[in-house]
Every structure is written in structure tokens, then in C-alpha cells.
Amino acid sequence: MQRIGVFVCWCGSNIAATVDVEKVSQVLAQEPGVVFSTNYQYMCSQAGQEMIQESIHKYNLTGVVICSCSPRMHEATFRKTCEKAGLNGHMVEIANIREQCSWIHKDKDVGTEKAVVLGRAAIAKVHLNAPLTAGQSPVKKRALVIGGGIAGIQTALDIADAGFDVDIVEKQPTIGGKMTQIDKTFPTLDCAACILTPKMVDAAQNEKIHIYSYAEVESVKGFVGNFNVTIKKKARYVDETKCTGCGLCTEKCPQKKVPNAFNLGLDNRRAIYIPFAQAVPKVATIDADYCTMLKSGKCGVCSKVCTAGAIDYKQKDELIEQEYGAIVVATGFNPIKLDKYDEFAYSQSPDVVTSLEFERLMNAAGPTGGTLLRPSDGTHPHTIVFVQCVGSRCDDGRGKSYCSKICCMYTAKHAMLCREKYPDTDVYVFYIDVRTPGKNFDEFYRRAVEEYGVHYVKGMVGKVVPQDGKLKVQASDLLGDRQLHIDADMVVLAAAIEPDETARPLATKLTASMDTNDFFTEAHPKLRPVESPTAGIFLSGACQGPKDIPETVAQASAAAAKVIGLLCKDSLTCNPCTAQPDELMCNGCSSCEKVCPYGAITYADKEFRGPNRTTLIRRMAQVNPAVCQGCGACTVACPSGAMDLKGFSNKQIMAEVDAICR
Amino acid sequence: MSVNEQFQPTIVAFCCNWCSYAGADLSGTNRLQYPANVKIIRIPCSCRLNPMFILRAFQRGADGVILCGCHPGDCHYTTGNYYARRRMTLLFSMLDFMGIERGRTRVEWVSAAEGAKFAATMNEFVETITKLGPNRRLEDLRCSKE
Amino acid sequence: MQQRVKEKALELLRNGTVDRVIGWKTGEFFYDLTPAVFETAEEIEKDFVFSGFSGANLSKYAIAQSRAAGKTAIFLKPCDSYSFQQLLKEHRILRENIYIVGIACEGMLDMEKIRAAGCEGVVSVKENGEELIVETLYGDRTLSRKDCLLERCAVCKSKKVVIFDEMLGEQGDEQETARFDRVAELEAMTPEERFAFWRGELSRCIRCNACRNVCPACSCEKCVFDNDKSGVRNKAAADPFEENLFHIIRAFHVAGRCTDCGECSRVCPQNIPLHLLNRKFIKDINELYGTYQAGADMETKSPLTDFTTDDCEPSIVHERGGVK
Amino acid sequence: MAKLTYSYFPGCTLKTKGKDLDKYGRLAAQALDFELEELADWQCCGAVYPMAKDEIATRLSSVRALASAKAQSRELVTLCSACHHVIKRVNLDVQNDDEICQKVNRYLKLDTPYAGETNVLHYLEVLRDRVGFDNLKAKVVRPLTGMKIGAYYGCLLLRPGKEMGFDNPENPTIIEDFIRAIGAEPVIYARRNECCGGYCTLENKAYAQKQVDAIMDNAKAQGAEMLVTACPLCMYNLKNNAADGLEVKYFTELLAEALGVKENAE
């Protein structure tokens, strides 16, 4: 039997005006187990707290009930008070007789009666309370950033800046991501490379940052503070430590007909390549799908010309194991494939391009050296039609239901740049809605219309017919109530963006949740936007949802701040109110595991002593207290009642029910 | 027993810690009145509510039980209320199937900002239950009439 | 078929495929077949019976036997195979230790119905295609087999054995049945009528726990009703309400896991139609969350450990079907 | 392997104005070793998919055809685009719309109710998914080498794409693959899935002509020397409403030609 002290607070007149506090403390004194009951003007005051502490000593209290304001207000305060007096904080229960009693009732008798019931419920619960100690788990002071685009780079730089080691895993041979392919950035029109490449160099030169390029995350084990990650470095057949990036091999390689992925296949590169001049690390990579030496053993030109002796045809994939305290996902996005949208004739004419391809066609380092030329015949286009929302806002199974967010702005940018560089071009933009929330964004769009004379047409393109060297565009102009027929030279499609295809398998490895569109879900959509619900996993950039560069960078730094906050700690205090299975009752059925949003539950085979000295192997649920957040979903999913929640156990809640209903 | 003026129902409200309990606090802070018949039990999340607790409340004399949680999509634990929603739907349907008055059980999503909604919901619920009268059926289900 | 099953049991044991066989043996009466584990050919020769009265679902016995040394053979009728696969899905059975013989099934017989047809002093029942020859102390009677099926067989949901190593007889298919008709009938009643119905039924419950003990889904290591820590432990009911609580909670615990094998009602000594509670859950699940058959496969998530963001609200219970 | 036999629904037009489509289709089937067994007592499919969800009577003839194929446990093959369109979609209605399914069965009073069990295939789908274009290629004796042929799909085979499930509705390839298999060179042109003006030809010839001219211009500009189609109505429009059109043939005629059985036609 517990020895319980009851402390009824007046809260000045806040409680005392509608609740007879004296009576409440008297009635509750009669409850079984209550050895002391009193009331006081302000329990949360210094004097009130001292009174509680003295009583704990004097009456040898094993449990404390405080009838006062909401636990959301002072539960933490009173727990600390009791802990200082040597009583476990979880032996304190609060009866909320202010917000949920005195403030909502006018009749003093009614208020008093209810306060007594609430007090009884708290007493009934304390009887079943047990001291809880939060576990501690150490924190490995190293972070992993998955994805080396602008999001990953920014996060890594910020974490490194705070003095922590951080590794970037990038699947491409170079970091930089999508931003390296972009020409200019809205709304300032500064060049993407000019602002990105210094950051790439910073990352490469930072002692705290290690870049695993051409690498992937193979497996992830562990939990917040203690992740154990296996990274697969794919064979690039070039020794990174020896290659100087001189590029001689990429000039001499006889295999010239490899579609250049960096330029989205708009031109060709060699089988050994450095994606672009500012690549980091600036190391050559052999494309095994095209290298004659790797395929047939005949060639070896690159090896012969390499003075550094860096070529290694026998290189194998390499597995690296590393421990991390935190993981940041920055896997980014891709434009969707357009094979289901061939009314735009994307597969039928090279002059129908995606916006990202258009970036390359406008880029000074692109396949046309920055002069806008038609891919089909290299002539200068005079009429260009831009189509927005290609695959965005679709509810038809072909595309994505969401707005891709960045297309309105980059299309305005493209249209504006076309008109600026080539004033002789006619530029049409077909839109459903122009969405430009953002600093200086709408002004930017208006400039495209007003100063640059871009024809914005409210409507959609229905059909593109390549014929006689032209693209016959059939479109609607809803405001003019007419159908337009435009003979265009180029059509540019603002394709919807979707999460990178590596995101889904990665989410599985991380037990991080995703929405139906494969974007990572955040722990709370408003209040915890850069954290995954899985503790220790953070989100940076477009992997969480479509984002432009400023938003991506902001989120990247926010994720970094969260990581730094985690890595600063030597150990993590776990939530003490965690789920705990009773091994004797667990069926091992996995029901609980399926509803756990945190992946805190795992299964292991355990030996049990059976009858007649036999041993039984049984499959048992195990909760990782460092990961469990104590929601209790598992406790109800469990058919045998083996799973219970500390601090809110079945018996405790039922005791409250009984106390209220009796 | 017929419904009379004196009948004071016992009502148990399970509130999730993050939204609805805070919403209940807010209705207190704003001094929005609702009957004292409602007694709140704090649980971490609506998904912590075991059907057993509801039946236990009825067994011990409760006349109505209501569960309040975060709005779907706003769960502090991301998905808890989605599970709760299914569980309660099925449980309530079963109670209805056994002839228990539908009005005795209810789920309402109340955010931390919806103090007014909390008070209004409770006023409404108490009224419903008062009209239904004391809960006899669940207690009496087994005892056949003479 | 009756002979083939027995021969298969003998064959598997004799050729060393398995070390024991889970099957049926005669109890006190010829129609009172109970599950049994046979370890020798002699035992099988002596006691093993497969007949129209082998209604008992053996799948539950695989939990313990799959953990015994060596291999165990089990005979599964179509509906039993769903239970078996559901247990497998819940990691309760070690599949590698079990050899499954699927049995095509024409439905199992209900002695009550034979008696209800006016047969007293029944000595034996012979199955002859669609006919039953009932030998009684007062002479032979011929009954139509399909009139004497167990309730669950009369509305059989599937003739398909969903998991097996070998099959005796023809594999069948899932089928449309009227198994929810009775539930729908009850749903159409007024709450007062439903209440009266269930009061009439449940008041007969003697808490013998037969339903729990036979149920393949009720295979918990320790039942909440036997468990001190659960807060609802009770062996015998302390107050009348506890019967209701017991049956509601039992149905809820097996919701999404119950394969509708009908064993609960078959064994109830008081003839309470307990399966209606389970079917109500199944019907609701099918209607609200999409058709789901527990045990039909190993992958589909159980509806209670799954959700969609646009699930219906619990208030649908109040709205459904207007004022009743 | 046993010879594949399909139930075959020719449709009205193929018995009269569209005889060529049917005749060559049958010859080619023989050459390719599958059998088209014409359904006994088939009735006109109605030519148009019912215009409203509550039309039951117009669905009945399709269901009769489907049910009779089911009775023979065969897949149902069609050649005419319109019949294919109607029968395929009615079949989906019976599968997915309980109300339609119930009403249709109530009307028909079949021995066993029909619930959409029959699989509906277009002749081209038989070539692609059952025979296989590679096998077809192997059986070609007179490849149409050097011919530049444009496929004209029209509307009925492709749309609505979700229901017809025939091919990518915006970038179909099945007829192109077919053209390749018979040794000719397919010409891709964007208007191959734009409407020929079919239904308006009765009332508004000028409008149909406009549609057809745009299609022909596009096909010619892309280098086509001939068009093939699977639809009698498209055939009529393309042939009769073009100002200066290309030759148009049924795909079955070319198929029979390539298989060397065209002459077998009387």
C-alpha cells in the first residue's frame, strides 16, 4: 500500500472561489492510502513546494497527488519538487481542478464534488504508479547526410561548422545535384553555378566533411544516437586518391557515343568521364555499361594515357561501415517521366523538351554552349510554347496530385530569359493558375509579362503535332473563349517533380514514413517540419516536398540545427513512459510492430523454460526505449494484452475509470 | 427508470494529451462552461484507448463515454488517431449491433485551439445522455426478464 | 475420401515424412470426433477417423506441435487452412516443421440437425453422396446431406485450401454465400429487438470458455481474462455485465484475425450464435474498409493494423441506416 | 500445343461494307494457326457504347455475346474497333457496376448469371499477346519490305485508356509493331490518334473532311505512303472525305498479304 500525500491548491481564488478546498482535502484524507492531506494558497510557490518536500520526509510519502491547475502547466514543476525530496517524479499525479473544474463551474457544491472525484481518480492511479527512470543512451557524434545536392551540402556545411564530423553519401560521381544543371536562379537571375560551386568546394575542403561520391546507403541499423550504417562505394574503376582530374583520359577514350546524362542526353560523352568541369570530387569515372575494356577486355586507352596510374579495371564495390548519431535525408527530386503525356509529342520530336533540358540548352556549359538552338536541326527557334502543370495537379492516374510548386517561377524565368536574349522570339506560356507566393516572386512574374512581353495564356495545350519542321500546337485560351493554333519551333514542358526513386527503398531502410507520393513525412507538419517521426532522422530539401532553392537551403540549415542540437548531447534521455511487453504473454504475432509509427518494436527468438525441463523458443516483441515515444498504439493492437504502457498502464487507466464511475 | 429532472449522468471523457486535453484546458481558461458530469481522463494518444476501458466504464456505471483526439492528420504521433478511428468505428458498430443506444458512445476530434468546440461538444453530449437516461442495457444485457 | 485420409496419415508416418499426425479420433460417441495427435501407425489404425463429423479445426494444434521435435503432418479442410495461414502470418507456427495435407470438403455435419430431423437413438450415420443413411435404434432413415450441414458449411465461404503441401481431392474456389444474411437481419431490427435478442442469447452463457479454447485466433499465450495484470481478469463472471464484456472483447481481439471458421458456435454447449459477433466485425470491415479475408494470404495488412487517411468517422455508426 | 480457338464477334459492318476486314482476318488466322469461331446468333453490338449509366437494353446484346463466349470457356475476339469498344466497356460495366450487373442479368435470365468473366481481345491484341509479333514475323512469307506505312488508330481502340487498356493512348505502338512484323516500316505521326470525324460524316461532311485532311497532311508530311486502320468507319472517312488522300487499307489485308494467303480469297 502506497503512502500518499494529497495537496490541494487554492490557486489564490482561481480554485478556491468555486471549490471548497478545505472540504476537498478533508474528504480525500479519508481515501485508502492517504496519510496526509492539506491545502494551500499557491502550491507552486516556493513555500508550497517546500511544504510538499517536508511532508514527503515527515510522512514517508511514496506517492503524491496534487489537486491544482492542468498538468500541462506544472506537472514538470511538481515532479522536480518531489525528486529533490527523494521521491521519483513519476509517483506524482495531478488532479486538474482548475481548468477542468473551478474555471468551468459556478456552483461551489458542484465544483467541490467534481474536484473530489478528480482527486480520487488521481489517488487511484498513484496507487498503481511505479517509479520510472528514463534511460540514457549515448550519442555517436557524427552525422550522415544522404544526398549531396544543395540541401545535403548546406546541411553538411552547417553541421561541420558546429564542429561535428559529417559524411555525405552521393550516388552520382559528383556532389552538386540538380542545381548544377540549372542555368540561372529566380527571382534574382544570378547564375546557379556561381553560387553553388563555391559551396561544393567548401564541402570538399572542410576537414570535418567526408564525401562518399558514387556511393549508396546499403543498410541502416540502430536508432537515434546510435545508427550503424553500411555504405556501398560503387566501383568507378578509377583510384580516387591517385586521379588528378586532368581529364586526359576523357579526351582520349575511343567510346564517344555515350549519352551524356549530365546534359540529359542532349549530347554525348565518353565512356570515362568527369560529369562537368567543377565536379567535386574532380575524379574520372568509368561507365561500365559502355566501356569496351570492361565489357570485352579490349582497349585500355585510358589506362595508357593516365600518368597518375589511377585507372583500375579490377576495382570492386566496397562496403564501409560507420556509426552515426543522426541521419539527414536529402535525396531530392526528379522530373517525372513523360511517356504517358505524349499528346505533347515529347517522344516524337526532339524539339519538345522538359524544362530541365531547356536549362541545359540555355546554359553556357551546356550542349549548345549557351546559345538556344533547336535540338532537331540546330536552328534558332522563333516561337516557343511553354506548358505548365504537365503531370502536376493531376487526379487521373497519369501524374501527381500535388502542385510541384517551382514550375510557375522557373517557367517565368525561362520565358523572361528567352525574351531578353532573343527579343525576336514569340513566347507563350499556357497556365492553369500562376502561383507565385514568395518574396519578390509575383513581381518577377509580372515583369515577365509587362516588361518582357511574354504571352501568358490561361488555358492548356491539348495536342502537339510535329509536322514540316514545326510543332503545331493546339491549345485553349479560356479567357478569349477560343482555340489557338500556333506553329511553334519549340515546346517546353514544365514536368511535375517527384521524389528520387531511391527515396522509397531508403525510407524502408530507415523505417521513416512516407506519404503516398513517396515524399518523406515530417514529425509534425507545422511544428516539426524538418524531422522524420523516426527519432534521429532529419529531412532536408525536396525529399520532404517540392521546394525551390531558398526554401531548400532554409530547411537544410534547419535540419542541421536540429542535428547539432542532438549531437551536442553526450547522451539522450529517453522518454520514460514507454511501451513494455510482458514476455510471458507475448504471442510474437507482430500486430504491435505493424502499428508502431517509430519502428521501435523488433522481434527476437528467446528461450523459455517449458514444462519438464524442456526449453521452448518463442518469438518475442522487444521495445527499444530509446525510440519509443509512448503513444500506446501497440497496447491496443496486442490481443493478449502483453504490451502495456508505463505511466499509462491498463490497470492505472482502469483504476481512474473505476474511481470516476463508482 | 424514466428520465427525470434529477438524473445526473456519469460521463467519462478520454482526451489525448496533445490536442484534446489542451483543448479542454483552453475551454477552462476561457471560462466556457460545461456540466460537471464530464470527468476527463488523460491518455497520451487516442490510440491508447483500449475498448476494454470503455466497457469497463459502462460496467462501473458510466452513462456515456466520449473519446477526444487530435484531428486526423494532426496526431502528435502521426498516425495514432487513424488507428483509433478504425477501432472505435468497429466497436461502436458492435455495441449498436448488440442493441446499446448509439448515442452513448462518441468520438470527437478537438484540437488544442478548439476550447469552444470542446465545451460545445460536452454540452451536447451531456444533453444526449441525459435524454437517454441511465445506462441500463449494458449492465442488464444478460439478465433476462422474469 | 474418408479412407484416403486415413491411408495418407498412415503413409506419411510409415514412410518417415513425418513423426506425428494431427487428426481426429472418436470421442464418447461416433459423432463426437475430437482432435488428436497420433505418433504411431497402430494408434492411427485404431483411433483415427475422418468423416462428416470431423468438423473440428485442427490448425490451432499446429502451434504447439510445430515446436515439437521432428515433423508433424496436419489435415486441413478449406476453412481450417485459412486459420492455419492466419496463424502462420502471426508467426505462431513454424512452417518448416509442418506437412500440410489439404482436404477437399463437401461440408461437415451437424448432429443437432440430424436429431432435429426427427432421428432419435442414432447409432451411425453413413454418407452416400448427397444422402445420409441414418441408422437408428428404430430403423434406418435417409436424409439429404445438405440439410444436415453445420451452419458454417451451409454458408461456406470457400472451398479453396489456401496453403498445403499436398492435396487430397479437387482444389476449389472462394464462393459467394449468404453468410452475412443473419447479421443483416439483426441490423435491420430496432435496437430494442437487437437488445432483446442478445440478452436472450448471452444470458445462457455459462462462461465455460469452450469458445475461447477452440478458437484458432484465441491462441494467446495467456488470455487477458486469465491475466492479473490486464485488470479484467475473471474466471467466472463476477457480475452479469462481465459476460457481455467477455464476448465483446473476445470478438474485438479477434477482429481482423478471425477467419470465420465458425468453431465458436459449433462448440458452444448453450448454442449461442457467437459467430454472429465475429461476422458483424467482418461485415463492417468489408463494408467500411474494403473486403478482407483473414488468412487468405500472407501479405495483406489486417484492417485493424492499417488505415487510410480518408477512413470514415465513427459517427457513421449513428448515421448508417437512418433511425432504427 | 493445342490450336487456340477464340469466339469471334464480327459485327454488322464486317458482314457488309467492311467485308475485307473480316475476310482477310479469317484467312490470316488460319495461316497463323488459330481459329476464330463465329458466335452463333450474335446481334449488333449497338455500334455506340451506351450513352448513360442507366441504359440497360443497349447493353444486352454485348452481354449475350460475352455470356455465350463464357459458355464455351473462350476468349472473345473482335476485329471492328467499334464492336471492340462497346463490348469491352460493357464487360467492364458488368464487372464493376453492381447495379448494371444485376439489371442485365434480370433481363437476360441466363442459366448461369454473367458477371464479366469473359476476356475480350481485339484481333491486334491476339497478334501481340497470344501469337506474339516475333512469331508472326517468322511466319511472314512476303515481307512488305520498303513500304512506309502510317498506323491510324482513331479513337475507339484507345480511349478511354483506363477502360480499354489497349495501349498507351497518347503514344500507341501496337500497330507500329505490327507493321514492323510484316516487314514494312512504320511512320509515326502525331495525328494517328486524333478523331477522323467519324460520327459527323452523316450530317456534316465538310467538318469530317477537315479532320481527315489534317490527318492525311500530317501522315504525308511524316513520310507515310499508306495508312492502315482497324475501323470500318475510319476507313470510310479516310477514303471518301480526303481531298488528296493516301491509300488506306485494313490491317488484316496487309497481314494476309504478308502471310501469302491474300490470293486465297475468292
Next chain:
Amino acid sequence: MIDFVKRISGVNPRKCMKCGKCTASCPAFDEMEYHPHQFVDMVENGRIDELMNSKGIYTCLSCFACVERCPRNVEPAKVIEAVRTAVIRKQDGNHLKPDAIPALLDEELPQQAITSAFRKYRK
């Protein structure tokens, strides 16, 4: 009438986001006084009588390009078919009279065209 059209077409006009893709895809644009996106809008906003009196409902080719390309799955062509059905189900609502047919025929016209014209324009 509006509910009738919605029911027999199965179209929910509220799904329309007014993007104009249907109207951009329509081959019969020049032949109609109202255009596909307007059909949908008129059903949604109760202008059903104007639509029923429109000649344009007979010039729709039922080519389903609008159905195929609509990003919101609204299916404008089904609205037209439903409106047309509603018109021809009315007394004397037949658009095509049997007497008019022979004048329209020629040698090669497949009967498919006639049957479908009857089915589309007449009870």
C-alpha cells in the same frame, strides 16, 4: 435535371479545376457554341437548359480526347452524352428523323455510321 445528368453520366463537375485541357484537345471546337470546359461549368452552375438547346451537343464526336486528357478525371464527353440522352428522351426530342436518313446515304457508308447516328441522336 442537373442531378439526372450527373447521375447518368457519372460525372462530378466539381472536380473540374478549369484548366482548359478538354477545350484544347477538342477537335470539334469550331463547330460548337459552348466548349467542353463550359459544358462542365454549365452543369455545375445550373445552366442546363441552355446546354440542352445547344446545337453543339450533336457535333461532339465522342472521340473521348477530353476524357483521356483531363487531369482531374472529369470526363466532359460523358456530360455531353448524358445531356444528349436527356434531350432525346424528351417528347419529340429526336435530333435525327428516320425520313432524313436516305438523303444522307451513299454507297460505301458503313451501317455502323447509321446505327450509331440513330443511337446517338434518337430514342
